[in-house]
Amino acid sequence: MLSCIFPHCRPHAARRGQRIIVSMSPDYLAVGHVTEDLWRDGRITPGGTAWFASLAARRMVDRVSVLTAAAPTYDAERHLPGIFVHRIESPTTTQFENIYTPGGRIQYTRPSPVRLEPRHLTDALRNARIMHLAPVCDEVSPDFVAEARPDVFIGVTPQGWLRRWDETGRVYAKPWDAAPQVLARADAAVISIDDVAGDWRLALTWAAQARLFVVTEGASGCTLFLAGKPYHIPAPSVSEVDPTGAGDIFAATLFIALQRGLHPLEACAFACCVASQSVTRASLDSLPTPEDLAQCSTIAKRWARVAGHPH
Secondary structure (H helix, E strand, O other): OOOOOOOOOOOOEEEEOOEEEEOOOOOEEEEOOOEEEEOOOOOEEEEOHHHHHHHHHHOOOOOEEEEEEEOOOOOHHHHOOOOEEEEEEOOOOEEEEEEEEOOEEEEEEEOOOOOEOHHHOOHHHHOOOEEEEOOOOOOEOOHHHHHOOOOOEEEEOHHHHHEEEOOOOEEEEOOOOOHHHHHHHOOEEEEEHHHHOOOHHHHHHHHOOOOEEEEEOHHHOEEEEEOOEEEEEOOOOOOOOOOOOHHHHHHHHHHHHHHOOOOHHHHHHHHHHHHHHHOOOOHHHHOOOHHHHHHHHHHHHHHHHHOOOOO
16 A cells, blocks of 8 residues: 555655755656656747656656656756655656647657666565556657566556657657557556547557556546456536646556456546646646645545445
8 A cells, every 4th residue: 555645645765965865765756757747938848648647647656756768958857846756867858749730730759769678676666566667759668568577567658659750850659569468467547538639449459458448538537348348438518627647647646556456447537527627727737736636536436336336
């Protein structure tokens, strides 16, 4: 069991100068590149699933770590406060640029050349309670699942394993060749229906290989597959302000709830509720608040009882 899901918990860490020294294994470890997101108006903002999911997790558990690769100029103290960042040296930090057109989004990437491998794990990181594999540009080796300790909860958001890019950096879809290997070990996997361009046949193929597979559907909620059987969980109706990071918040919340022993239907209802609350606020204000967690816990329990799964 995790020590606490609420943000009043205190971190088990001590500061030495500007560096956080963690003497215990993390409750939650995100593995993936942090990114710099480039905007048409010239802004550069932090991004990446590992970045947003770890910040969300820090609102729910004590000890959060990130295994990533980034340039020496990446300001981890500023972008990931209160989180232990194990940064592998890289000449560059992965960059993404999104261009929105009437025909849809066009995405470009300039990825760090460093691929994250199990050999990069320290002893403390190897003993994380939850290991969230969070690739953004095919940079996370699928060998993490083969070498993970059997008692480590493995959560997967495979979005970055579904991307390839050409010589200009333009991003295109690609097959997820390692899906059978990853899904055979993962405790839970989460994709957005947008990750597969609405292809439910592909999502169902992966769901059939997984212990627990979730497809998020924006304002419609999500569909949970348990042993291949689908269950639709609706999301609360809210007024959307900014959907950025909602999928990362959903995944972090779901993995923590499942690792704590919540029934999958209740865990998904909880994650749907927390993610729905996140879109009512912009930027980092979307991260879970104590009020979100308490309210959504009550809603999820009530929904699970109505659905016939009270435990």
